Every structure is written in C-alpha cells, then in structure tokens.
Amino acid sequence: HQDCFFISYTNGTLITETVARRLGALGNLSPSLSVEGLREKTDARRGAGVFDKVLAAMDRLRQARVLFGLSLTATRHNAEE
Numbered sequence: 001h002q003d004c005f006f007i008s009y010t011n012g013t014l015i016t017e018t019v020a021r022r023l024g025a026l027g028n029l030s031p032s033l034s035v036e037g038l039r040e041k042t043d044a045r046r047g048a049g050v051f052d053k054v055l056a057a058m059d060r061l062r063q064a065r066v067l068f069g070l071s072l073t074a075t076r077h078n079a080e081e
Contacts, residue, residue, distance in 0.1 A: 001028070002028060004028060005028050005029075005030070006028060006029045006030070007029075007030050007031075007032055007069075008029055008030070008031050008032065009031075009032050009034060009071055010031050010032070010033060010034065011033065011034050011046060011050060011053075011054065012031065012033040012034075012053065012054045012057035012058070013050065013053045013054070013057070015031065015057040015060055015061065016060070017060050017063075017064075019060075020057075020060040020061050020063065020064035020066060021064050023061070023064060023066045024064035024065050024066050030066070030067045030068055030069065031057075031061065031066070031068045031069075032068065032069045032070065032071040033054050033057060033058065033068060033069070033070055033071065034046075034054075034070075034071045034072065035051065035054055035070055035071075035072050036072060036073075036078055037072065037077075037078035037081035038051070038081050039051040039052070041077065041078045041081065042054070
C-alpha cells in the first residue's frame with residue numbers, strides 16, 4: 001500500500017538494525033515508541049532496562065532514516081517530565 005502512511009505503536013524493544021533497515025526501505029510506516037516519561041517512570045511501568053532499549057531503538061531508526069515519534073499518556077505521576 002504505497003499510497004498510504006501507517007503509524008505503529010510499539011515499545012520498540014524488537015526494533016533491531018535489520019528491522020530498522022526494513023522500515024527505512026518501506027518508507028511508509030512510522031513507529032510511535034511508548035514511554036511513560038524518563039527512565040525511572042518508564043522502567044517502573046514497563047520493566048527494568050526498557051527505557052534504554054527504547055533509546056537504542058531510536059538510534060537504530062535514526063541511522064536508517066525512519067521517521068518516528070513517541071507515545072505517552074500524561075498523568076499526575078509523569079506530567080512534570
């Protein structure tokens with residue numbers, strides 16, 4: 001569907017270099033990486049080390065020139081971040 005653009009919501013932990021390259025080659029899918037704020041809030045909700053995995057996925061997506069974004073829900077627990 002080259003005439004469409006897609007957004008995929010993901011925690012990004014499975015975005016390897018190969019996956020990032022494939023997304024770059026597709027050119028019409030933008031991952032939206034889920035976080036809860038910074039490291040402490042994200043790891044508390046999603047598991048220890050997840051925030052660093054998301055950052056690593058962002059680096060791989062940048063290298064593959066993939067447009068991506070972040071997805072978060074602002075709450076009273078993370079609004080200051």
